Amino acid sequence: MFLSGIWADYAGGSACCAIITEPARGIAKEIHDRMPLVLADDSLEAWLDPALTERDAICSAVQHLEAEALSAWPVSARVNRPDQEGSGLIRPMSL
Known part of the structure; x- marks a missing residue:
């Protein structure tokens, strides 16, 4: 899944x-x-093209x-804790 994003570099090495x-x-x-703007797979090359700078283009x-390509399900609230790891955090949970 490719999320669209932007970045900027600043003087002094920060970004x-x-x-x-x-x-x-x-x-x-x-x-x-x-929701994040999720890019279609065939749009990735165009999105990353530094020559493509005009909004209409x-x-x-x-x-x-x-939207039909996305799915969702409830997961453990532990997913929000930085000290927790593992695939069990994203297994579907019943409500």
Whole structure:
């Protein structure tokens, strides 16, 4: 899954970045009103092209992943704890 993002380098070697969001679509609407803009696989090369800088050109060349391709399920609240690890954190849980 490829999330769209932007970054900027600053003097002194620092940098910042952000994930681009859009209004939630599909199953994501049940979780939040915004979601990351997930790129379709065939849009990755265009998204990473440094020559592509104009908004209209970007919008024409890059497509988001169809909402139907995403799925979601409840997981353990332990996923939010940095001291927790392992695949068990993302196994589906019953509510």
